[in-house]
Amino acid sequence: MGVITMEANKLAEIFIKASPTVVDIRKIRIEPGQADYGYITSLYAFIIPVKGEAKFIFNDIPYHLNPGKVIHAGPNIKVNKRVVGDSIWEYYLIHYSLKNTALEDDFVEIPYELTIGRNIKVLEMLKSMNKAWRISDPISSLKVQSLFYNLLYEIFKSHHDQAKEEDRWIVEEAMNYIHAYYMEPITLKDLAKRYDLDKNRFSRLFNRYAGARPMNYLISYRMKRASELLLTSNFSVREVSENVGYTNVSYFTKLFKKYNGQLPSTYRRKFYETL
DNA sequence: CCGCAAACCGTAACGCATGC
DNA sequence: GCATGCGTTACGGTTTGCGG
Known part of the structure:
Protein backbone atom coordinates (compact mmCIF):
# COMPACT_ATOMS: atom_id res chain seq x y z
CA MET A 1 0.00 0.00 0.00
CA ALA A 163 -1.88 -3.29 -17.47
CA LYS A 164 -3.93 -4.86 -20.25
CA GLU A 165 -1.87 -8.02 -20.02
CA GLU A 166 -2.59 -8.25 -16.31
CA ASP A 167 -6.33 -7.79 -16.92
CA ARG A 168 -6.36 -10.47 -19.57
CA TRP A 169 -4.48 -12.82 -17.30
CA ILE A 170 -7.00 -12.31 -14.50
CA VAL A 171 -9.92 -13.12 -16.77
CA GLU A 172 -8.21 -16.19 -18.19
CA GLU A 173 -7.32 -17.40 -14.75
CA ALA A 174 -10.89 -16.86 -13.60
CA MET A 175 -12.23 -18.82 -16.57
CA ASN A 176 -9.86 -21.68 -15.80
CA TYR A 177 -10.97 -21.54 -12.20
CA ILE A 178 -14.59 -21.83 -13.28
CA HIS A 179 -13.78 -24.77 -15.57
CA ALA A 180 -12.08 -26.52 -12.68
CA TYR A 181 -14.54 -25.75 -9.88
CA TYR A 182 -17.92 -25.31 -11.57
CA MET A 183 -19.27 -28.19 -9.48
CA GLU A 184 -18.51 -26.27 -6.28
CA PRO A 185 -20.48 -23.28 -5.02
CA ILE A 186 -18.91 -20.17 -6.51
CA THR A 187 -19.93 -16.61 -5.75
CA LEU A 188 -18.95 -13.43 -7.53
CA LYS A 189 -17.67 -12.04 -4.27
CA ASP A 190 -15.24 -14.90 -3.72
CA LEU A 191 -14.07 -14.85 -7.32
CA ALA A 192 -13.35 -11.13 -7.16
CA LYS A 193 -11.52 -11.62 -3.88
CA ARG A 194 -9.15 -14.09 -5.56
CA TYR A 195 -7.81 -11.18 -7.60
CA ASP A 196 -8.18 -8.61 -4.89
CA LEU A 197 -10.75 -6.71 -6.92
CA ASP A 198 -14.02 -5.04 -6.09
CA LYS A 199 -16.81 -7.38 -7.27
CA ASN A 200 -18.33 -4.78 -9.52
CA ARG A 201 -15.03 -3.99 -11.19
CA PHE A 202 -14.19 -7.65 -11.53
CA SER A 203 -17.54 -8.41 -13.11
CA ARG A 204 -17.02 -5.72 -15.72
CA LEU A 205 -13.42 -6.66 -16.36
CA PHE A 206 -14.45 -10.26 -16.91
CA ASN A 207 -17.18 -9.17 -19.27
CA ARG A 208 -14.73 -7.06 -21.29
CA TYR A 209 -12.56 -10.03 -22.17
CA ALA A 210 -14.86 -13.03 -21.82
CA GLY A 211 -17.93 -11.45 -23.40
CA ALA A 212 -20.13 -12.50 -20.48
CA ARG A 213 -20.53 -11.65 -16.83
CA PRO A 214 -18.77 -14.11 -14.54
CA MET A 215 -21.90 -15.62 -13.01
CA ASN A 216 -23.58 -15.99 -16.38
CA TYR A 217 -20.46 -17.56 -17.74
CA LEU A 218 -20.45 -20.00 -14.83
CA ILE A 219 -24.10 -20.90 -15.43
CA SER A 220 -23.60 -21.37 -19.17
CA TYR A 221 -20.68 -23.64 -18.46
CA ARG A 222 -22.71 -25.66 -15.98
CA MET A 223 -25.59 -25.97 -18.43
CA LYS A 224 -23.26 -27.12 -21.17
CA ARG A 225 -21.83 -29.78 -18.86
CA ALA A 226 -25.33 -30.76 -17.77
CA SER A 227 -26.56 -31.37 -21.30
CA GLU A 228 -23.47 -33.48 -21.95
CA LEU A 229 -24.11 -35.50 -18.81
CA LEU A 230 -27.76 -36.01 -19.70
CA LEU A 231 -26.79 -37.59 -23.00
CA THR A 232 -23.65 -39.47 -22.01
CA SER A 233 -24.49 -40.77 -18.55
CA ASN A 234 -27.44 -42.48 -16.93
CA PHE A 235 -27.48 -40.08 -13.99
CA SER A 236 -30.91 -39.00 -12.83
CA VAL A 237 -31.80 -35.35 -13.29
CA ARG A 238 -31.06 -34.86 -9.61
CA GLU A 239 -27.63 -36.43 -9.97
CA VAL A 240 -26.82 -34.37 -13.02
CA SER A 241 -27.87 -31.27 -11.15
CA GLU A 242 -25.61 -32.16 -8.22
CA ASN A 243 -22.74 -32.96 -10.56
CA VAL A 244 -22.73 -29.50 -12.05
CA GLY A 245 -22.98 -27.70 -8.72
CA TYR A 246 -26.69 -27.36 -7.92
CA THR A 247 -27.99 -28.61 -4.63
CA ASN A 248 -31.61 -28.46 -5.65
CA VAL A 249 -33.18 -29.86 -8.73
CA SER A 250 -35.94 -27.27 -8.90
CA TYR A 251 -33.66 -24.47 -9.63
CA PHE A 252 -31.54 -26.57 -11.96
CA THR A 253 -34.59 -27.56 -14.00
CA LYS A 254 -35.73 -23.99 -14.27
CA LEU A 255 -32.30 -22.86 -15.49
CA PHE A 256 -31.91 -25.77 -17.86
CA LYS A 257 -35.19 -24.96 -19.51
CA LYS A 258 -34.16 -21.35 -19.84
CA TYR A 259 -30.88 -22.23 -21.51
CA ASN A 260 -31.87 -25.22 -23.58
CA GLY A 261 -35.50 -24.49 -24.35
CA GLN A 262 -36.75 -27.72 -22.77
CA LEU A 263 -36.71 -29.49 -19.44
CA PRO A 264 -33.82 -31.85 -18.67
CA SER A 265 -35.96 -34.98 -18.82
CA THR A 266 -37.49 -33.92 -22.13
CA TYR A 267 -34.07 -33.06 -23.52
CA ARG A 268 -32.82 -36.55 -22.74
CA ARG A 269 -35.97 -38.30 -24.00
CA LYS A 270 -36.08 -36.35 -27.26
CA PHE A 271 -32.45 -37.21 -27.91
CA TYR A 272 -32.97 -40.96 -27.54
CA GLU A 273 -36.21 -40.86 -29.55
CA THR A 274 -34.35 -39.53 -32.58
CA LEU A 275 -31.76 -42.30 -32.52
C1' DC B 1 -39.20 -40.67 -4.07
C1' DC B 2 -38.79 -37.81 -8.42
C1' DG B 3 -39.47 -33.95 -11.41
C1' DC B 4 -41.38 -29.60 -11.80
C1' DA B 5 -43.57 -24.93 -10.66
C1' DA B 6 -44.74 -20.91 -7.77
C1' DA B 7 -43.47 -17.84 -4.00
C1' DC B 8 -40.06 -15.67 -1.94
C1' DC B 9 -35.36 -13.59 -0.69
C1' DG B 10 -30.64 -12.00 -1.51
C1' DT B 11 -27.23 -10.98 -4.75
C1' DA B 12 -25.43 -9.95 -9.40
C1' DA B 13 -26.08 -7.12 -13.41
C1' DC B 14 -27.65 -2.89 -15.37
C1' DG B 15 -27.91 1.94 -16.09
C1' DC B 16 -27.06 6.33 -14.87
C1' DA B 17 -24.19 10.01 -12.88
C1' DT B 18 -19.81 11.58 -12.06
C1' DG B 19 -14.95 12.03 -12.50
C1' DC B 20 -10.85 11.50 -15.12
C1' DG C 1 -14.40 8.62 -24.56
C1' DC C 2 -13.63 5.25 -20.82
C1' DA C 3 -13.52 3.80 -15.94
C1' DT C 4 -15.73 3.86 -11.41
C1' DG C 5 -19.40 4.30 -7.65
C1' DC C 6 -23.99 3.65 -6.46
C1' DG C 7 -29.08 2.89 -6.46
C1' DT C 8 -32.45 0.16 -8.78
C1' DT C 9 -33.93 -3.78 -11.19
C1' DA C 10 -33.73 -8.36 -12.71
C1' DC C 11 -32.53 -12.72 -11.96
C1' DG C 12 -30.08 -16.47 -9.49
C1' DG C 13 -30.90 -19.51 -5.77
C1' DT C 14 -33.75 -21.46 -1.71
C1' DT C 15 -37.93 -23.17 0.16
C1' DT C 16 -42.31 -25.11 -0.17
C1' DG C 17 -45.82 -27.57 -2.18
C1' DC C 18 -48.14 -30.49 -5.59
C1' DG C 19 -48.94 -34.27 -9.02
C1' DG C 20 -47.29 -38.62 -10.76
Missing part, protein backbone atom coordinates in the same frame (compact mmCIF):
# COMPACT_ATOMS: atom_id res chain seq x y z
CA GLY A 2 1.11 3.52 -0.60
CA VAL A 3 2.78 2.81 -3.93
CA ILE A 4 1.32 5.01 -6.61
CA THR A 5 0.75 3.71 -10.12
CA MET A 6 0.25 6.11 -12.97
CA GLU A 7 -1.71 5.96 -16.14
CA ALA A 8 0.52 5.89 -19.22
CA ASN A 9 -1.40 8.38 -21.34
CA LYS A 10 -1.47 10.90 -18.54
CA LEU A 11 2.29 10.57 -18.15
CA ALA A 12 2.90 10.93 -21.87
CA GLU A 13 0.86 14.12 -21.86
CA ILE A 14 2.80 15.60 -18.96
CA PHE A 15 6.22 14.71 -20.34
CA ILE A 16 5.44 16.02 -23.81
CA LYS A 17 4.57 19.40 -22.35
CA ALA A 18 7.48 19.56 -19.94
CA SER A 19 10.40 18.91 -22.35
CA PRO A 20 12.67 17.04 -19.96
CA THR A 21 16.43 17.19 -20.52
CA VAL A 22 18.82 14.52 -19.40
CA VAL A 23 21.28 15.78 -16.79
CA ASP A 24 23.03 12.55 -15.93
CA ILE A 25 23.01 8.88 -16.71
CA ARG A 26 24.80 6.22 -14.76
CA LYS A 27 24.74 2.52 -14.25
CA ILE A 28 25.12 1.60 -10.63
CA ARG A 29 26.18 -1.72 -9.12
CA ILE A 30 25.90 -2.36 -5.41
CA GLU A 31 26.94 -5.42 -3.45
CA PRO A 32 24.30 -7.41 -1.54
CA GLY A 33 23.54 -6.25 1.97
CA GLN A 34 24.72 -2.70 1.40
CA ALA A 35 22.55 0.10 2.66
CA ASP A 36 22.33 3.83 2.38
CA TYR A 37 20.37 6.06 4.71
CA GLY A 38 18.68 9.35 4.76
CA TYR A 39 19.91 11.35 1.79
CA ILE A 40 17.65 13.86 0.10
CA THR A 41 17.11 13.90 -3.66
CA SER A 42 17.60 17.10 -5.60
CA LEU A 43 16.46 16.21 -9.11
CA TYR A 44 13.86 14.27 -11.04
CA ALA A 45 14.97 10.76 -11.76
CA PHE A 46 14.07 7.41 -13.23
CA ILE A 47 15.38 4.33 -11.53
CA ILE A 48 15.45 1.32 -13.81
CA PRO A 49 16.45 -1.93 -12.10
CA VAL A 50 18.46 -4.38 -14.20
CA LYS A 51 19.60 -7.08 -11.78
CA GLY A 52 18.96 -8.17 -8.22
CA GLU A 53 16.55 -6.46 -5.88
CA ALA A 54 16.51 -3.65 -3.40
CA LYS A 55 14.21 -2.04 -0.90
CA PHE A 56 13.82 1.70 -1.16
CA ILE A 57 11.99 3.87 1.27
CA PHE A 58 10.94 7.20 -0.15
CA ASN A 59 9.54 9.52 2.51
CA ASP A 60 8.62 6.52 4.66
CA ILE A 61 6.78 4.69 1.90
CA PRO A 62 8.47 1.39 1.02
CA TYR A 63 9.09 0.34 -2.57
CA HIS A 64 10.39 -2.99 -3.68
CA LEU A 65 12.59 -2.59 -6.72
CA ASN A 66 13.36 -5.40 -9.10
CA PRO A 67 13.78 -5.79 -12.87
CA GLY A 68 10.54 -5.24 -14.73
CA LYS A 69 9.71 -2.15 -12.73
CA VAL A 70 10.60 1.49 -13.18
CA ILE A 71 10.44 4.08 -10.43
CA HIS A 72 10.07 7.78 -10.92
CA ALA A 73 11.06 10.15 -8.15
CA GLY A 74 11.28 13.91 -7.78
CA PRO A 75 13.39 16.34 -5.74
CA ASN A 76 13.30 16.69 -1.94
CA ILE A 77 12.56 13.10 -1.17
CA LYS A 78 14.21 11.36 1.74
CA VAL A 79 15.67 8.06 0.59
CA ASN A 80 16.66 4.97 2.52
CA LYS A 81 17.76 1.98 0.53
CA ARG A 82 19.02 -1.49 1.13
CA VAL A 83 20.04 -4.23 -1.27
CA VAL A 84 18.17 -7.43 -0.44
CA GLY A 85 18.80 -11.03 -1.48
CA ASP A 86 22.26 -12.29 -2.28
CA SER A 87 22.88 -11.05 -5.79
CA ILE A 88 24.36 -7.77 -6.96
CA TRP A 89 21.87 -4.92 -7.27
CA GLU A 90 22.27 -3.18 -10.59
CA TYR A 91 20.28 -0.32 -11.98
CA TYR A 92 20.34 2.67 -14.28
CA LEU A 93 19.78 6.05 -12.80
CA ILE A 94 18.72 8.83 -15.14
CA HIS A 95 18.50 12.34 -13.81
CA TYR A 96 16.69 14.95 -15.79
CA SER A 97 15.51 18.50 -15.44
CA LEU A 98 12.47 20.34 -16.73
CA LYS A 99 12.76 23.10 -19.29
CA ASN A 100 9.32 24.29 -18.52
CA THR A 101 9.30 24.87 -14.77
CA ALA A 102 5.77 26.23 -14.94
CA LEU A 103 4.67 22.63 -15.33
CA GLU A 104 6.28 21.39 -12.17
CA ASP A 105 2.89 21.11 -10.51
CA ASP A 106 1.99 18.31 -12.91
CA PHE A 107 4.97 16.30 -11.71
CA VAL A 108 3.82 14.30 -8.77
CA GLU A 109 6.04 14.84 -5.80
CA ILE A 110 5.32 11.31 -4.62
CA PRO A 111 7.45 8.64 -6.30
CA TYR A 112 5.49 6.32 -8.55
CA GLU A 113 6.03 2.89 -9.93
CA LEU A 114 5.58 1.62 -13.48
CA THR A 115 5.47 -2.02 -14.48
CA ILE A 116 7.14 -2.66 -17.81
CA GLY A 117 8.04 -6.36 -17.57
CA ARG A 118 11.16 -7.84 -19.13
CA ASN A 119 11.89 -5.42 -21.89
CA ILE A 120 14.97 -5.92 -24.10
CA LYS A 121 14.36 -2.70 -26.03
CA VAL A 122 14.54 -0.66 -22.84
CA LEU A 123 17.78 -2.33 -21.81
CA GLU A 124 19.36 -1.73 -25.21
CA MET A 125 18.37 1.91 -25.20
CA LEU A 126 19.82 2.37 -21.75
CA LYS A 127 23.07 0.82 -22.88
CA SER A 128 23.32 3.13 -25.91
CA MET A 129 22.36 6.14 -23.83
CA ASN A 130 24.95 5.37 -21.22
CA LYS A 131 27.62 4.92 -23.90
CA ALA A 132 26.71 8.11 -25.74
CA TRP A 133 26.63 10.04 -22.47
CA ARG A 134 30.34 9.27 -21.92
CA ILE A 135 31.19 11.05 -25.16
CA SER A 136 30.69 14.73 -24.67
CA ASP A 137 30.22 16.11 -28.16
CA PRO A 138 26.97 17.76 -29.32
CA ILE A 139 26.03 14.90 -31.64
CA SER A 140 26.24 12.41 -28.79
CA SER A 141 24.23 14.72 -26.57
CA LEU A 142 21.56 14.86 -29.23
CA LYS A 143 21.63 11.09 -29.37
CA VAL A 144 21.13 10.89 -25.62
CA GLN A 145 18.17 13.28 -25.73
CA SER A 146 16.47 11.46 -28.57
CA LEU A 147 17.06 8.10 -26.92
CA PHE A 148 15.61 9.48 -23.72
CA TYR A 149 12.39 10.33 -25.51
CA ASN A 150 12.38 6.89 -27.09
CA LEU A 151 12.94 5.39 -23.70
CA LEU A 152 10.03 7.32 -22.20
CA TYR A 153 7.84 6.10 -25.03
CA GLU A 154 8.92 2.50 -24.55
CA ILE A 155 8.46 2.62 -20.78
CA PHE A 156 5.04 4.24 -20.87
CA LYS A 157 3.90 2.01 -23.71
CA SER A 158 5.05 -1.14 -21.92
CA HIS A 159 3.40 0.02 -18.74
CA HIS A 160 0.17 0.55 -20.66
CA ASP A 161 0.32 -2.87 -22.34
CA GLN A 162 1.29 -4.54 -19.10
